[in-house]
Amino acid sequence: MTRADTPWRATILTLYPEMFPGPLGLSLSGDALARGDWTLEARNIREHGLGRHRSVDDTPAGGGAGMVLRCDVLAAAIDAAAVGAATGADDPRPRLLMSPRGRPLTQARVRDLAAGPGALIVCGRFEGVDERVIAGRGLEEVSIGDYVLSGGEIAALVVLDACVRLLPGVMGKMESGVEESFEGGLLEYPHYTRPRDWEGRAIPDVLSSGNHAAIARWRRAEAERITAERRPDLRDGSVAGQAGSRSITGPSRS
Ligand code: ADE
Numbered sequence: 001m002t003r004a005d006t007p008w009r010a011t012i013l014t015l016y017p018e019m020f021p022g023p024l025g026l027s028l029s030g031d032a033l034a035r036g037d038w039t040l041e042a043r044n045i046r047e048h049g050l051g052r053h054r055s056v057d058d059t060p061a062g063g064g065a066g067m068v069l070r071c072d073v074l075a076a077a078i079d080a081a082a083v084g085a086a087t088g089a090d091d092p093r094p095r096l097l098m099s100p101r102g103r104p105l106t107q108a109r110v111r112d113l114a115a116g117p118g119a120l121i122v123c124g125r126f127e128g129v130d131e132r133v134i135a136g137r138g139l140e141e142v143s144i145g146d147y148v149l150s151g152g153e154i155a156a157l158v159v160l161d162a163c164v165r166l167l168p169g170v171m172g173k174m175e176s177g178v179e180e181s182f183e184g185g186l187l188e189y190p191h192y193t194r195p196r197d198w199e200g201r202a203i204p205d206v207l208s209s210g211n212h213a214a215i216a217r218w219r220r221a222e223a224e225r226i227t228a229e230r231r232p233d234l235r236d237g238s239v240a241g242q243a244g245s246r247s248i249t250g251p252s253r254s
Helices: 027-035 071-081 107-115 131-136 153-164 212-230 234-235
Strands: 007-013 038-044 095-104 117-121 138-143
Touching: 007 071, 007 212, 027 107, 027 153, 071 131, 071 138, 095 153, 107 153, 117 153, 117 212, 138 153, 212 234
Parallel strands: 007 038, 007 117, 095 117, 095 138
Antiparallel strands: none
């Protein structure tokens, strides 16, 4: 099933619209874009810049290094991008602001976003954006991890990729069942394929046994072992939106 009639709509507000669709123009997301399962509009915030130089930033109030994205400029860009009214009040899409200060993105949030009408995503640059526009335009700050990127564009690509792969019809049958097949916030078990012996490393015997119950038990035990080793936080519920939820890992061939 595809959503050709009501595609998932992404609008990006950025100073670098040329960065989109970037890698999302290829592979699964690119095919889905070409099919019309989702749409992508990258709008340049500078179109709402001030004066002859279309200036979008200014020095921080109170002093200090760097520049701050102006609230009036960003609000104008958001209002123009939102459908329906000049205030954007009619646009049902969540408005995200990519920022290392945001709530960490989780698969649970990705699922919610993918199930909705789309997203309007603001990509920050400079030292940050004027705080007033965050409340004034209802922006949800989202981080993709505890490190600092040079801007929100790559983070926005990450959010889009995670959402688009969940849209109906985007992933093949093989991959699409996986989120449901790993209950309990576990990382994925290891995968193997031919050859059976490679450089002295053999595939675990159980996987060639034909005993499906034993294979399922082994996979579950491996998933639990790997999760306990690498991400105990996923099991103990300290990661918001993950505990008791489903696997955050990628597609498998199971
Ligand atoms: N912009 C800069 N760093 C970021 C991060 N870690 N997540 C989201 N947006 C960002």
